[in-house]
Amino acid sequence: MTPAASGTLMTAIEALEGLAGVTGTDPLGPGGMPCGVAAGASLVSAARALKDERGFSHLAMLTAVDGVEESGGLEMVYVFKRREDCAMVALRVWLANEDLRVPSLYTLWSGAGPLEREVYDLFGVVFDGHPNLTRIVLRDDFVGHPLRKSFPMGETGVSPEAVVIAMQGPGTASHTAETPGAVAGVTMPAAFDPFGAAAQPGDPALHADRLILNMGPQHPSTHGVLHIYLALEGETVVAAQPTHGYLHRCIEKLCEKNAYKACTPLLDRCDYVSGFNTELAYMLALEELMGIESTPKADYLRVVFSELVRITSHHTWFAAVGFDTGALTPFLYAFIDREKILDFFETVSGARMMFNYFRPGGVKDDIQPEAAADMIRYLKTFDRQMDDCVSLLTDNEIFRVRMRGVGMLTRKDIADYGVTGPLARASGYDHDLRRDAPYAAYDRIPVNVALAQAGDTFDRYVVRIAEMRESARLALAALEGLPEGPHITAGVPRTIRPPAGAAYREVESPRGELGVYVVSDGSSSPWRLKVRSPAFSNLHVAPALLKGCRVGDVIPALGSVDVVMGEIDR
Amino acid sequence: MGVDGETKVLVAPLQQLMQWARGRSMWPLTFGTACCAIEMMTCGSARYDTDRFGIFFRNSPRQADCMIVAGTINLKMAPRVKLLYEQMAAPKYVIAMGSCAVGGGPFASGYNVVNGVDLIIPVDVYIPGCPPRPESLINGLLTLMERNRCGELSAAERYAIESRA
Numbered sequence: 101m102t103p104a105a106s107g108t109l110m111t112a113i114e115a116l117e118g119l120a121g122v123t124g125t126d127p128l129g130p131g132g133m134p135c136g137v138a139a140g141a142s143l144v145s146a147a148r149a150l151k152d153e154r155g156f157s158h159l160a161m162l163t164a165v166d167g168v169e170e171s172g173g174l175e176m177v178y179v180f181k182r183r184e185d186c187a188m189v190a191l192r193v194w195l196a197n198e199d200l201r202v203p204s205l206y207t208l209w210s211g212a213g214p215l216e217r218e219v220y221d222l223f224g225v226v227f228d229g230h231p232n233l234t235r236i237v238l239r240d241d242f243v244g245h246p247l248r249k250s251f252p253m254g255e256t257g258v259s260p261e262a263v264v265i266a267m268q269g270p271g272t273a274s275h276t277a278e279t280p281g282a283v284a285g286v287t288m289p290a291a292f293d294p295f296g297a298a299a300q301p302g303d304p305a306l307h308a309d310r311l312i313l314n315m316g317p318q319h320p321s322t323h324g325v326l327h328i329y330l331a332l333e334g335e336t337v338v339a340a341q342p343t344h345g346y347l348h349r350c351i352e353k354l355c356e357k358n359a360y361k362a363c364t365p366l367l368d369r370c371d372y373v374s375g376f377n378t379e380l381a382y383m384l385a386l387e388e389l390m391g392i393e394s395t396p397k398a399d400y401l402r403v404v405f406s407e408l409v410r411i412t413s414h415h416t417w418f419a420a421v422g423f424d425t426g427a428l429t430p431f432l433y434a435f436i437d438r439e440k441i442l443d444f445f446e447t448v449s450g451a452r453m454m455f456n457y458f459r460p461g462g463v464k465d466d467i468q469p470e471a472a473a474d475m476i477r478y479l480k481t482f483d484r485q486m487d488d489c490v491s492l493l494t495d496n497e498i499f500r501v502r503m504r505g506v507g508m509l510t511r512k513d514i515a516d517y518g519v520t521g522p523l524a525r526a527s528g529y530d531h532d533l534r535r536d537a538p539y540a541a542y543d544r545i546p547v548n549v550a551l552a553q554a555g556d557t558f559d560r561y562v563v564r565i566a567e568m569r570e571s572a573r574l575a576l577a578a579l580e581g582l583p584e585g586p587h588i589t590a591g592v593p594r595t596i597r598p599p600a601g602a603a604y605r606e607v608e609s610p611r612g613e614l615g616v617y618v619v620s621d622g623s624s625s626p627w628r629l630k631v632r633s634p635a636f637s638n639l640h641v642a643p644a645l646l647k648g649c650r651v652g653d654v655i656p657a658l659g660s661v662d663v664v665m666g667e668i669d670r
Numbered sequence: 671m672g673v674d675g676e677t678k679v680l681v682a683p684l685q686q687l688m689q690w691a692r693g694r695s696m697w698p699l700t701f702g703t704a705c706c707a708i709e710m711m712t713c714g715s716a717r718y719d720t721d722r723f724g725i726f727f728r729n730s731p732r733q734a735d736c737m738i739v740a741g742t743i744n745l746k747m748a749p750r751v752k753l754l755y756e757q758m759a760a761p762k763y764v765i766a767m768g769s770c771a772v773g774g775g776p777f778a779s780g781y782n783v784v785n786g787v788d789l790i791i792p793v794d795v796y797i798p799g800c801p802p803r804p805e806s807l808i809n810g811l812l813t814l815m816e817r818n819r820c821g822e823l824s825a826a827e828r829y830a831i832e833s834r835a
Contacts, residue, residue, distance in 0.1 A: 263745070416711075
């Protein structure tokens, strides 16, 4: 641990001291950060004190872990972060099986609302004071809470008969669902009532221009299976509520059944346009649990591939942003470059998208000198190719008019909803984990953080373009400074059994701060694996982002969030 | 009218004409759910360029000939997939792209995943892979077009005949 990091730890420990209702530091908390145990009743006051008095203004993660202790019940885990020095503290709240209730933090952070809905959906924890506690990823008619350990999990998954029942239309369900995992026919999603009681049909108060528009889940411009309700007054959006879960693939539950190394492919599929970043967060957490370190060469290779995959992710976004504003050519240009980088991935890992390349202690295979030379040659021409791409959009009058002043986000929104990544940096939020809490080899390769102030869609475009150029520079610097030595730490066992404990590590993914929280019980598969999805928090800023937009601007504004549904739904 | 004033008429059975046309222009619906959708997008990009085969992505199911189910289908999405399929005009074809659409893939034992899109809609072509390479998808589309040229029935038509029998 560097002196700076240990200083951060000390101030974080001090921050937990003297919090009303919080007892001592807890050894079972996520490794590397002080953790207090709070009683449910004092959670809100402790969180408020952390937020208002001690500077922990960012709710980094909120999740539940089922029954780590013999006594049963489950624990809520909250991770708070101070932006200035990246200090993190955790709070844990024990809940007994008979009384799964905890106060909601919605009054402190609007962004806590959707996170709590997810915990309610998957664990059945009831959040007192939550304004809209409904299922968020699973269907409203799903029976049971699948991330509970008591939820039966067969080898065969959903039976064909259950699929037939799930396909039945509203009101035709011939099935009273009692068995966990069953769904009893199609129901309408969670209530969305932006106009209040005035919207009842036949009510004279109902304004003729009012309309609720369903966008998605199949829409060419929602960037995946995103479903969003838009409440319109004429052409203007007055309220918006995203609904997702159309790509919930049980990744976190499946990880609990898999061996540690077998979780990596699933995490690749989690954020499928930047697999290396999720892998890296997982490896960092695992290494912390196991108490091992990766080799210097592996650190550099991790930087190379994290940055290259950031470029391809932003290429995909760049293609989509063109589509959103009616331009097809940026897609063609961006994908030419993307293919070239995918070729490098294929050379090294054998796969174009699902790499499974990072390992605890290093990376799977060493990079061949020819491959490294090819990459260096390509990266040296990157800026020129990028100039070709951006010349299509940046100075295009139509594009600028479509993007300027659209989808404004203030710094208050950013903090309130827990927004991270380019979306936050475009609103002047100067925070990047690669610089502020360096991991892998970022402490040896300085990062210039792209920043913009206006907080509109155009500034997000500018920030991402600058990030692509910076990523190419970083990858080039890492390749040219690639140290000699082994690519993986010797002596990492084939079957990993980390000692019991928990670890939470974050990396800066193309969408923001991506965290992986791993809880080990000492066996060969994780007890709980949680992905802190940056796109999840970024998507749920939609009510603030879209309010006041015209219908036609919804697509560019949502596109600038850069959602990846696989990571949001998991 | 011909150049010399004579009328020239091509006489052919309508069936053959339809086969000829369908076998040379297959318009898939832009419908991506997951990782495979990125590879499907790549198919339309400069390197793979499906336009040269007459494969051109359409945004509306009403204009599409075939549906590429690119990604995992879960219980929440399944009714929507069927709805989209029903919105397409016959003759219509379905390509199950990737392990998830073929049989649930790596998520097959999950509590929320439909183990194969053929449980919901009839599938014509199965493409394995996780995700399949763009070349595989192009091969699948060309297979579908070849079948059309040969006048083979679609999976939907076959199921209809079988269920009548």
